[in-house]
Amino acid sequence: MPGTDVTIPRRDGTSMRAHFVLPPGAGARPGVVVLHETFGLNDDIRRLTNRFADSGYAAIAPDLFDRPGARALCIAKTMLSLRSRTGQAFTDIELARAFLVARPEVLGERIAIAGFCLGGGFALIAALEGPYRVAAPYYGEVAKDVKHLEGICPVVGGYGGKDRLFAPHGERLERHLAKLGVEHDLKIYPDAGHSFMSQHDQTLLVRLAARGPMKVGYDEAAAEDSWRRMLAFFERHL
Numbered sequence: 001m002p003g004t005d006v007t008i009p010r011r012d013g014t015s016m017r018a019h020f021v022l023p024p025g026a027g028a029r030p031g032v033v034v035l036h037e038t039f040g041l042n043d044d045i046r047r048l049t050n051r052f053a054d055s056g057y058a059a060i061a062p063d064l065f066d067r068p069g070a071r072a073l074c075i076a077k078t079m080l081s082l083r084s085r086t087g088q089a090f091t092d093i094e095l096a097r098a099f100l101v102a103r104p105e106v107l108g109e110r111i112a113i114a115g116f117c118l119g120g121g122f123a124l125i126a127a128l129e130g131p132y133r134v135a136a137p138y139y140g141e142v143a144k145d146v147k148h149l150e151g152i153c154p155v156v157g158g159y160g161g162k163d164r165l166f167a168p169h170g171e172r173l174e175r176h177l178a179k180l181g182v183e184h185d186l187k188i189y190p191d192a193g194h195s196f197m198s199q200h201d202q203t204l205l206v207r208l209a210a211r212g213p214m215k216v217g218y219d220e221a222a223a224e225d226s227w228r229r230m231l232a233f234f235e236r237h238l
Helices: 043-054 071-084 088-101 118-129 167-180 204-211 220-237
Strands: 004-009 015-021 029-035 058-062 106-116 134-138 155-160 184-189
Touching (some): 004 088, 015 043, 015 088, 029 088, 029 118, 043 058, 043 106, 058 088, 071 088, 071 118, 088 106, 088 118, 106 118, 106 220, 118 134, 118 155, 134 220, 155 167, 167 184, 184 220
Parallel strands (some): 029 058, 029 106, 155 184
Antiparallel strands (some): 004 015, 015 058
């Protein structure tokens, strides 16, 4: 289902770009806030967002790097927000959620949040702040202290076993959720690396990352199994 880019005004007079898509058919549907990787809101994130709509969910992907000033500075500030667990990035995530739930085609009390890479880390934190029913982090950062996940909603996600940097985060997330007694479905795919759900353009940076410790690259088997598991989990909780 093709979507469209929209502009969402902020209270300070600036605005944020986002990709918004509604599923086909009549009637109100549950929704998903989709958070992008470190590459930002690109065509691949639009593809993933559109797939949520193809599966029956209204979806919005905010551009967390869309701030006044140099893009490099915006990226750096967003990274700092993730580490500090506060800041403008979380305000923008809430702005996207509010835009989504304000639509008459969306069941505002039935919202999930999904994130990939950088967005996976943000999804886990934002799920503690906003009224989400499900969090779906994929190969995202996980806090070392279990207290940072106390009170989180049910979680579904996945990590690549060949990803030497983030596979341990997946193992940590499994331990934290089990200790907290939170319903979850976490899977580490032994043959996949980082960003296994993304179909990146084969730039020099992406080709180099595929050879590095994260083994970045699309893995169809892991991606399709992740979609199957995630949508089944959404069906139970949304």
